[in-house]
Amino acid sequence: QVQLVESGGGLVQAGNSLRLSCAASGLPLSSYGMGWFRQAPGKEREFVAAINWNGGSIYYADSVKDRFTISRENAKNTVYLQMNSLKHEDTAVYYCAAGDNSPRYFKPYSAYWGQGTQVTVSS
Numbered sequence: 001q002v003q004l005v006e007s008g009g010g011l012v013q014a015g016n017s018l019r020l021s022c023a024a025s026g027l028p029l030s031s032y033g034m035g036w037f038r039q040a041p042g043k044e045r046e047f048v049a050a051i052n053w054n055g056g057s058i059y060y061a062d063s064v065k066d067r068f069t070i071s072r073e074n075a076k077n078t079v080y081l082q083m084n085s086l087k088h089e090d091t092a093v094y095y096c097a098a099g100d101n102s103p104r105y106f107k108p109y110s111a112y113w114g115q116g117t118q119v120t121v122s123s
Contacts, residue, residue: 002026002112004096009117014088020081022096022114030074033101035108036081038092048094049081050106059103064090088123
């Protein structure tokens with residue numbers, strides 16, 4: 001059974017940091033590109049960042065570039081999203097997904113999504 005489990009969300013003040021983790025079981029993440037998405041209340045899910053299988057290629061949405069960092073530890077079957085200088089508009093449920101190895105045009109596979117973790121940034 002494939003599971004992706006996000007953790008690390010919470011309530012923080014604007015300007016602070018959080019690190020999200022996405023741990024996989026039943027799925028060797030080293031074979032997949034990985035991405036982070038988010039969905040704010042009343043809005044569509046949007047792309048945040050993606051990384052290829054070995055971390056050699058990364059792509060960010062403009063809204064998070066220079067503030068967020070995606071990384072991975074294949075030995076731990078885990079992907080991370082370091083979020084710095086958080087803003088109120090970063091408030092959303094954050095999801096990780098496994099997909100193809102083209103971060104710039106990342107396509108998540110429908111079967112490989114986590115359940116999400118809430119990030120709330122108070123202004």
